[in-house]
Amino acid sequence: MPAADPADLLVWYDRHRRRLPWRAMPGERADPYRVWLSEIMLQQTTVQAVKPYFERFLTRFPDVESLAVAPQDAVMQAWAGLGYYSRARNLHACAQVVARDHGGRFPADETALRALPGIGAYTAAAIAAIAFGIPAAAVDGNVERVVSRLIALEEPLPAAKPHIREVTQAMVPQARSGDFAQAMMDLGATICTPRRPACALCPWMVACVARREGLQESFPRKAKKAPRQIRYGAAFVAERADGAILLRTRPSSGLLGGMAEVPGSDWRADYPLSQAILDAPCEARWRRMPGIVRHVFTHFPLELTVFHARLDRQAGAPEGMRFTGADELADEALPSVMRKVLAHALPQFGAPADKGGGKREPASRKRSGKKDAVEK
DNA sequence: TATTCGTGGCC
DNA sequence: TGGCCAAGAAT
Structure with a gap:
């Protein structure tokens, strides 16, 4: 040979x-x-x-x-x-x-x-x-x-x-x-x-x-990998009267370290929805958005329930958080999963990320087979 | 050595 | 539709 x-x-x-x-x-x-x-x-x-x-x-x-x-x-x-x-x-x-x-x-x-x-x-x-x-x-x-x-x-x-x-x-x-x-x-x-x-x-x-x-x-032969377990959580999109959105920055290390996010709960294997209101960043008339946001990380899939509330113009940001104007959202370091969350809560935010996913059609969404969101 | 760490495309 | 995959590094 x-x-x-x-x-x-x-x-x-x-x-x-x-x-x-x-x-x-x-x-x-x-x-x-x-x-x-x-x-x-x-x-x-x-x-x-x-x-x-x-x-x-x-x-x-x-x-x-x-x-x-x-x-x-x-x-x-x-x-x-x-x-x-x-x-x-x-x-x-x-x-x-x-x-x-x-x-x-x-x-x-x-x-x-x-x-x-x-x-x-x-x-x-x-x-x-x-x-x-x-x-x-x-x-x-x-x-x-x-x-x-x-x-x-x-x-x-x-x-x-x-x-x-x-x-x-x-x-x-x-x-x-x-x-x-x-x-x-x-x-x-x-x-x-x-x-x-x-x-x-x-x-x-x-x-x-x-x-x-x-x-x-x-080839190549590969060792089999550990099974992944799904995690659940809640995300809160607080929209001020002028359109600004409440954001915070994640800790600098770990998952999505140093990136921006909307406030939310921990992501856990078991997350009863009754827990969600306790995890809200502030008091408001939180409304649960229909459907959920799904995202797949390397080592676990995630399902987020999204809540939305309107705050009046004078609302102040809670400790450690900030309001970002709608036209400045694009300048934030938002990971894809958070872009999905914003797109889910804010029709005007448009398609997630900048990829070819194209337009979503909230009205014609099918019951199953959706990667990003399904009703529940 | 084994986990943790994103995202989107493909079949 | 879900698992696999892509010019790996840090811990």
Whole structure:
């Protein structure tokens, strides 16, 4: 059996590489700031989702310095909707460390990169290889899939990671290590896909053990994951006479850390609706909105009952909360789940987030099959 | 080593 | 329709 030759992958890459906003032209040096920013955004996030955020970030924060001196609120607002918000906090912290301790330049060293906030083993290797040409092995989910198929690795993930890393490191070429890293990811994203891989188009088809046995779709082996339990809660949309909405900021760590939200209850496995009125942020004529808001986080699904109340113009915000004008809601760091809540309570707020979900039709909502809201 | 941490798209 | 998946990191 022929071994997988990195040169064959690079030949394939030169012909089929994806053109992405953060990539340099062939033969040109990639900008470390762009590489870093894109790598952080791409952690567990699809290319399609990242593209508009990447462009917006570059416009608002053209370089490390501008990001370092920006208020944290501005960074969280620009990140709102992308998810995994600790990335945004670490991104900001990392920019400040680079500005203060490294003269505004990313270190051209894998170990030094690894020490920066938000940069783990994969991202350090990716930046080292792509931005600085260091022969580092950037092992992400794509590479794990490609390599585990290539050698038909029976050991399940994540235990197999060290082994996969060794095999990958041994293949990294001294020249073009950045292209090799990106080629591996392009191969995983376009050919060696999780389902129905296009083996006939793969430069490593002949070398691939899993393919030879017709078992490519069964790799990588994976340990089974823990079951998720649904949680319930209440959310309160207080609308002042001038249209302003009562908001607060979540604690800086943990779920949706540092993001804005409407006041609400804890999210628990058991939440009797009779409890809701006790969790309201203030006294008012709370009205329960028909239906519920559903949202799915990585480790649990959530169902929120939404309450709405109108407050008069003089109403003051309770301790630790604030009113935000209707026309300023878009400037708040509201995560998607809160945009759903606002859209549910305020017809004028429109569709949640900025995605292609399109218009909701409250009147024609079906009884079942709704992801975001169902009657109850 | 195992959890925690978002979101949207896909079949 | 629900589970899986996407350029992982921090704890």
